[in-house]
Amino acid sequence: MTGSLIYSNASICEAVMRVLYGRGYNERLRSVAELIAEGSSVLDVCCGPGTLFHRYLKTKGVHYTGLDINRDFVERLSAEGATGLIWNLNEPRPLPRAEYVIMQGSLYHFLPEASSVIERMITAAEKQVLIAEPIRNVTDSRFFCSRFLPVS
Ligand SMILES: C[S@@+](CC[C@H](N)C(=O)[O-])C[C@H]1O[C@@H](n2cnc3c(N)ncnc32)[C@H](O)[C@@H]1O
Numbered sequence: 001m002t003g004s005l006i007y008s009n010a011s012i013c014e015a016v017m018r019v020l021y022g023r024g025y026n027e028r029l030r031s032v033a034e035l036i037a038e039g040s041s042v043l044d045v046c047c048g049p050g051t052l053f054h055r056y057l058k059t060k061g062v063h064y065t066g067l068d069i070n071r072d073f074v075e076r077l078s079a080e081g082a083t084g085l086i087w088n089l090n091e092p093r094p095l096p097r098a099e100y101v102i103m104q105g106s107l108y109h110f111l112p113e114a115s116s117v118i119e120r121m122i123t124a125a126e127k128q129v130l131i132a133e134p135i136r137n138v139t140d141s142r143f144f145c146s147r148f149l150p151v152s
Helices: 010-019 024-033 050-060 071-079 115-124 143-150
Strands: 041-045 063-068 083-084 100-102 125-132
Touching: 010 024, 010 071, 024 100, 024 125, 041 050, 041 115, 041 125, 050 063, 063 071, 071 083, 100 115, 115 125
Parallel strands: 041 063, 041 100, 063 083, 100 125
Antiparallel strands: none
């Protein structure tokens, strides 16, 4: 999945997220952003195209670091005033510290053994760990064709 077409480009990735999760995508991002205090430090693991930063956190003056295995996503963040680091979360090295450590819509990459990445997130968090994992998307749809979108 990591090397799939969906993750090859920031716009494609965002568009797919919107199709998969509909209104829930923006609501999730907004809800997470509301929990982040102005001016705080944020580590977003598996940050994807950094939509949380671009759309919701940039105006809050946060110190945002995004980690992702995808070089294009990370470089885009670095070009826009945040810090982006290429990082494979399957490697057991400690994560950079931050007040808030966030993972959104990505825990499934680490199942069924997600405890290693979650423990590193807890160790890195000075204030709070936020994990927002959708439990439903369009593949649960009653419309037969929608269930076969390439999401995993
Ligand atoms: C479904 S996207 C979610 C992106 C973003 N968190 C969001 O909610 O819009 C999953 C992201 O996890 C990244 N990813 C997958 N496996 C990874 C790994 N082992 N280490 C780091 N990032 C990984 C992918 O490159 C992709 O950007």
